[in-house]
Amino acid sequence: MPVFPDAIQSLVDELRKLPGIGPKSAQRLAFHLIVAGKPAINKLISSLEEARDRVGYCSVCGNLTESDPCPICQDSKRDRTLICVVGYPKDVLAIERAGGYRGLYHVLHGYIEPLKGVGPEDLRTKELLARLGPGSPVKEVILATNPDVDGETTALYLAKVLKPLEVRVTRLARGLPFGADLDYADEVTLARSLEGRREVT
Amino acid sequence: MPVFPDAIQSLVDELRKLPGIGPKSAQRLAFHLIVAGKPAINKLISSLEEARDRVGYCSVCGNLTESDPCPICQDSKRDRTLICVVGYPKDVLAIERAGGYRGLYHVLHGYIEPLKGVGPEDLRTKELLARLGPGSPVKEVILATNPDVDGETTALYLAKVLKPLEVRVTRLARGLPFGADLDYADEVTLARSLEGRREVT
Numbered sequence: 001m002p003v004f005p006d007a008i009q010s011l012v013d014e015l016r017k018l019p020g021i022g023p024k025s026a027q028r029l030a031f032h033l034i035v036a037g038k039p040a041i042n043k044l045i046s047s048l049e050e051a052r053d054r055v056g057y058c059s060v061c062g063n064l065t066e067s068d069p070c071p072i073c074q075d076s077k078r079d080r081t082l083i084c085v086v087g088y089p090k091d092v093l094a095i096e097r098a099g100g101y102r103g104l105y106h107v108l109h110g111y112i113e114p115l116k117g118v119g120p121e122d123l124r125t126k127e128l129l130a131r132l133g134p135g136s137p138v139k140e141v142i143l144a145t146n147p148d149v150d151g152e153t154t155a156l157y158l159a160k161v162l163k164p165l166e167v168r169v170t171r172l173a174r175g176l177p178f179g180a181d182l183d184y185a186d187e188v189t190l191a192r193s194l195e196g197r198r199e200v201t
Numbered sequence: 202m203p204v205f206p207d208a209i210q211s212l213v214d215e216l217r218k219l220p221g222i223g224p225k226s227a228q229r230l231a232f233h234l235i236v237a238g239k240p241a242i243n244k245l246i247s248s249l250e251e252a253r254d255r256v257g258y259c260s261v262c263g264n265l266t267e268s269d270p271c272p273i274c275q276d277s278k279r280d281r282t283l284i285c286v287v288g289y290p291k292d293v294l295a296i297e298r299a300g301g302y303r304g305l306y307h308v309l310h311g312y313i314e315p316l317k318g319v320g321p322e323d324l325r326t327k328e329l330l331a332r333l334g335p336g337s338p339v340k341e342v343i344l345a346t347n348p349d350v351d352g353e354t355t356a357l358y359l360a361k362v363l364k365p366l367e368v369r370v371t372r373l374a375r376g377l378p379f380g381a382d383l384d385y386a387d388e389v390t391l392a393r394s395l396e397g398r399r400e401v402t
């Protein structure tokens with residue numbers, strides 16, 4: 001005999017599909033929502049519906065947007081000679097939050113992952129090359145992929161592909177993160193921060 | 202200028218209201234849902250709608266249910282002389298999962314919390330007393346409130362209120378949890394497990 005109604009169980013099952021939500025969290029969320037009552041559930045439903053109906057991808061940079069092209073691509077105050085290439089829309093948010101960057105973006109929607117069968121043709125590389133074609137104002141492409149295996153693979157591939165084009169290709173700096181402790185830094189980070197050491201001016 | 206569409210931001214805001222979901226998790230969930238696409242969002246929406254429309258409270262025990270009375274209250278094989286009093290519907294699930302209990306339940310929907318202004322009149326205590334009125338088959342009430350301050354307060358209050366009635370009032374046993382290590386047990390638990398020691402038979 002089921003202890004809980006099927007409707008709760010299926011809500012728990014749906015919530016469990018979300019990243020980072022285990023069986024216990026899913027149950028707690030479902031109970032919370034049901035106990036919170038209809039108005040709370042309705043607000044969540046309508047925000048899901050809005051996100052579903054209003055959000056799409058920018059045809060230029062691939063970022064999530066409600067208008068096409070997205071506000072960043074449309075912004076005439078942005079530096080059109082710079083394109084920052086990232087893996088996912090959330091990376092755009094991270095860089096914007098850091099402040100200071102005034103160029104454009106290009107979202108790949110993934111990284112090259114041979115083991116998962118994801119190759120360059122599955123990413124938005126063709127669209128990136130199209131933005132760098134004849135007459136393009138772009139002078140520099142910043143490869144801001146994650147500093148891990150997949151991000152490195154993708155950056156190496158893109159660097160190779162972009163080489164023949166008359167464009168400067170750069171990578172984000174590597175080194176010790178702010179607030180780090182030398183004693184706890186891993187070997188790779190420490191080795192890279194030595195390699196990339198800079199003159200004190 | 203907003204980096205992300207308002208529709209994503211409002212979804213993030215809604216998700217943040219859920220227990221245990223911080224700003225970073227809410228953002229990750231929102232992105233996951235949007236990238237997962239319309240069918241995934243639609244499944245979540247319809248499970249929320251079902252939970253909203255089909256789940257209510259049992260008028261007898263106060264547990265969450267799709268039918269009233271709930272399947273447990275309706276089950277003729279359940280022992281009607283036993284009522285297990287718990288704080289929340291999820292506690293019914295925990296006890297059912299443990300197996301072995303074949304009586305009925307009574308869900309208080311909270312604990313007495315003077316600091317939050319929650320008194321006995323805010324809980325389903327009146328309904329509990331109604332179930333114990335003249336002609337009631339109930340012989341024992343098990344107070345299965347949490348072993349913390351609020352749970353203790355509530356149990357003490359209920360024990361006092363139930364005293365005049367011709368009903369046995371019990372509490373869940375306290376002691377060392379299964380798999381515990383004496384060395385790591387806290388003082389209160391250890392003291393209680395000594396107090397409640399039992400003859401080896």
